Amino acid sequence: MVTIRFRSKALDRLNQRDDLDAPAELTRPRTWIALVVVAVLVVGGGVWAMNAELPRKVAASGILTYSEGSFSLQSPVSGQINGVYVDQGDTFPAGTPIFSVQVGKRVEVVKAITGGRITAMLGKLGQVISAGSELAVVERIDGKNDQLVAVLYVPTTDAGQVRKGSQVDLAVRSAPAQEYGVLRGVVQSISQFTESRQQITDFLGDDQLGEQFSSQGQPLKVVVKLLPRQTASGYEWSTQSGPPFRIDSRTLVDGALYLPPIKPIDWVVL
Incomplete structure (x- = not known):
C-alpha cells in the first residue's frame, strides 16, 4: 500500500476559495511614479531640443599681417x-x-x-x-597708421558655414591667453576659392608659411578685422587691457571662428 503525504501548506491552499471576483492589481504605486518621471523627462527634453541653442566654432591657424600681404x-x-x-x-x-x-x-x-x-x-x-x-x-603698407588684420587659413571641410561678420577669438602666440586673454575680431571677408601653397607663399612672402598653412590641403583664406580699443596694443581683448605691449605683424595666431548656433532638434531632423 502506497502512502501519499501532502505538505500542510499545499493542503491549506487547496482549501482556500478562488477569489475570482477580487479586483486585480495591475501596477504598483512606485511604477506609476517611474512612468510620470519618464514622461516629464521626455517632454522636458523635447522642449529643450526645440528651444535651446548650442554654440559652435571652427579652429584655424593664421598670422597677423596687413591686408595687402x-x-x-x-x-x-x-x-x-x-x-x-x-x-x-x-x-x-x-x-x-x-x-x-x-x-x-x-x-x-x-x-x-x-x-x-x-x-x-x-x-x-x-x-x-x-x-x-x-x-x-x-x-x-602705405604708412605707419595701417591697421593689422588676422589672416586665417580654414580647412574647406569646416569653412562652409563661416559667415561675414562672425565673431572670432584669436590666441596670439606672443601673448599667452592664460595671462592676457584672446584678441577679438570679426570676419571681414572669405575667399571664394581655395588657396594653393604657392598662393599663400606669394601673399605672405614666406615659403615655410605657405607649406605650414597648406599642410592639410588647400584652405580658404579668411580675413579677420581686429576690433579697435584704447589698449596698449590698440585692439580689443577678452580681458580688460590685454598685453601691456604692442602686437606686431608676422605674429602667428590660433583662431576660433564662431558659427551660427544650432538647435538640438536639427540633429534629429538632419
Whole structure:
C-alpha cells in the first residue's frame, strides 16, 4: 500500500476559495511614479531640443599681417651686394633704394616697387648673389597708421558655414591667453576659392608659411578685422587691457571662428 503525504501548506491552499471576483492589481504605486518621471523627462527634453541653442566654432591657424600681404624682394642681377640702405622694421615709399649690387664695373640699384616695411633682411653687405636671390621680405603698407588684420587659413571641410561678420577669438602666440586673454575680431571677408601653397607663399612672402598653412590641403583664406580699443596694443581683448605691449605683424595666431548656433532638434531632423 502506497502512502501519499501532502505538505500542510499545499493542503491549506487547496482549501482556500478562488477569489475570482477580487479586483486585480495591475501596477504598483512606485511604477506609476517611474512612468510620470519618464514622461516629464521626455517632454522636458523635447522642449529643450526645440528651444535651446548650442554654440559652435571652427579652429584655424593664421598670422597677423596687413591686408595687402607681403612679397619677397628679389635681385634682378647677379653680383655682390655693396650697399644696404634700409634696416629691418623701416617703412618706406615706393621707389626707395633698398640694395645696390656690384655687377662687374657697374652698380645696379634694387628699388622697392611699392611702399612697405622690411620684416626680414636676407641679403647682407658683401654677399655674392645670383639673379632671383631673395634679398628681403617686404610688407605692403602705405604708412605707419595701417591697421593689422588676422589672416586665417580654414580647412574647406569646416569653412562652409563661416559667415561675414562672425565673431572670432584669436590666441596670439606672443601673448599667452592664460595671462592676457584672446584678441577679438570679426570676419571681414572669405575667399571664394581655395588657396594653393604657392598662393599663400606669394601673399605672405614666406615659403615655410605657405607649406605650414597648406599642410592639410588647400584652405580658404579668411580675413579677420581686429576690433579697435584704447589698449596698449590698440585692439580689443577678452580681458580688460590685454598685453601691456604692442602686437606686431608676422605674429602667428590660433583662431576660433564662431558659427551660427544650432538647435538640438536639427540633429534629429538632419
